[in-house]
Amino acid sequence: MPVQVTRAAWRELFPRAPQAVIDAFAAKQHVLDAAGITETRTRLAYFVANIEHECGGFTIPRLTENINYTHKRAAEIFPTRAGRTAAEVMARFGSAAGWQRKMIDVVYGGRMGNRPGTSDGSTYIGRGGPQWTGRDGYSACEKRAGVPAVAVPESVAQLDLQPEICVAFWVWKNLNPKADAGDFNGLVRIWNGGTNGLADRQHLMAGNDPVIARLSIAKTTAVAVKGLAGGPSTKTPPKEVVKVATAKERNARAGAVAVGGAGGANEAAKTGTQVPAAPLMPPAVAYTLIGVAVVAVVFLTVIIARKKAAVIRNWF
Structure with a gap:
């Protein structure tokens, strides 16, 4: 069940934001619910901290990147x-x-x-809460938020549409899995291509933690989000959430198993139990492959277990 963010909480999270932005977020929680951002406090915390950093909590003039450099x-x-x-x-x-x-x-x-x-x-300079940048970004914003971003770039900075515009960026970048795994640094890298402003983002999140910790969980799921991505809520993370969060490690483990299997098949072929399909490797090479594969499988299994535990821990 989604975390319920009150109007007062939005004002605490974005204390200097224009009232139109606060009113929009208070009236459009269903937009965040539909994207699963309010599914856990961790997702919400990561979302708010990064938006706050990118646009100064909706305080930069016209919500537009300042290019008047010296x-x-x-x-x-x-x-x-x-x-x-x-x-x-x-x-x-x-x-x-x-x-x-x-x-x-x-x-x-x-x-x-x-x-x-x-x-x-x-x-197509940075605009809106997430600071959408580039023609591709504006096209993605237009597709997901329903604003004429390419033809009218200023529409990305429209105050009353910031919930849709911010959520569209989060969905475009597929950031839920990073939040579920507790990978704040990885999420920031996806957000802006590096770790620019990482310390400030972490500082902002720490300051928001007491506000988000006080928020209540809805007893019922709003009808508006039924059947949409992110809802209805579950007490524990669905299997697909864990699968997405650990996909890279599971693929790497499968590759390690295949490498070890190749080494084992090589040695089995020497005993006559298998017909070699290719020239045989020297024993040293085969056993090295098997050893490296075993170490890799064990290491990756531990990482997968830790990521799964992180997903479960952050699912509240």
């Missing part, structure tokens, strides 16, 4: 794409009005779906 700051942020010093940035992009947009078109051009040689870079 030459010095541009060199600090984009050394490999804009220039390593303020002088290099100035030599490349000048200092006339609008030079920052020209620079951003180059810095963001040819990636994230932005078309090289166009103004896509400065058009």
